[in-house]
Amino acid sequence: MRLNAILYRTGRAPNPLSPPPPGFPKNTGNRFDDQLGEYWVLYAAGQRRACFVETLAPFRPSLEVLAKLQALPDGDVDDNAPDEFRRMPDDWHLKRMLGSFRVVPNQRWLDIRSLDDREHLQRELARSLVELGRDDFDMSDALGRNRDLTRAISRWAFEQGYQGIVYSRRLEAAFDCWALFEGGEFEILDTS
Numbered sequence: 001m002r003l004n005a006i007l008y009r010t011g012r013a014p015n016p017l018s019p020p021p022p023g024f025p026k027n028t029g030n031r032f033d034d035q036l037g038e039y040w041v042l043y044a045a046g047q048r049r050a051c052f053v054e055t056l057a058p059f060r061p062s063l064e065v066l067a068k069l070q071a072l073p074d075g076d077v078d079d080n081a082p083d084e085f086r087r088m089p090d091d092w093h094l095k096r097m098l099g100s101f102r103v104v105p106n107q108r109w110l111d112i113r114s115l116d117d118r119e120h121l122q123r124e125l126a127r128s129l130v131e132l133g134r135d136d137f138d139m140s141d142a143l144g145r146n147r148d149l150t151r152a153i154s155r156w157a158f159e160q161g162y163q164g165i166v167y168s169r170r171l172e173a174a175f176d177c178w179a180l181f182e183g184g185e186f187e188i189l190d191t192s
Helices: 048-059 063-071 115-124 126-131 147-159
Strands: 007-012 041-045 096-103 109-111 164-169 172-181 186-190
Touching (some): 048 096, 048 164, 048 172, 109 115, 115 126, 126 147, 147 172
Antiparallel strands (some): 007 096, 041 172, 096 186
């Protein structure tokens, strides 16, 4: 893991790297958010394209929508299409900016791309994994859709003194993604 690498975040203007405002919920439903809502998580990526793609993930059409589109005659989707066929808001790009930064050296990062770290997690979270109905733990579990599990990983890592989690994007393993916990230190390079 290259800790001196530049990381990117697509975030809300005017500063994409700022923490949430006071009073903003710390558990907003994202993969590694704290299940107890005690610390916030700043999501970033090692590639510009990755942070952009991650930000757009909520706009991916569901399988149900894709099936409905497939059933329509060619060219039948227009401006009068139901909301479920609509695209992202027209002003989305006006409310977002790209920021870049580096994490400060000598911090601990849980790298769930690493077999050693996943095996350590398996041992440490064995009871929680069983309670969540798992009989094994691998990369697909660590990156899966079960947010109770991914948030349990986050909570454990935070309590163990990690500053965040490094992981691969579930839909594209080549992308390096980062979940930085509140209190993790980074050097801002650009917020324009």
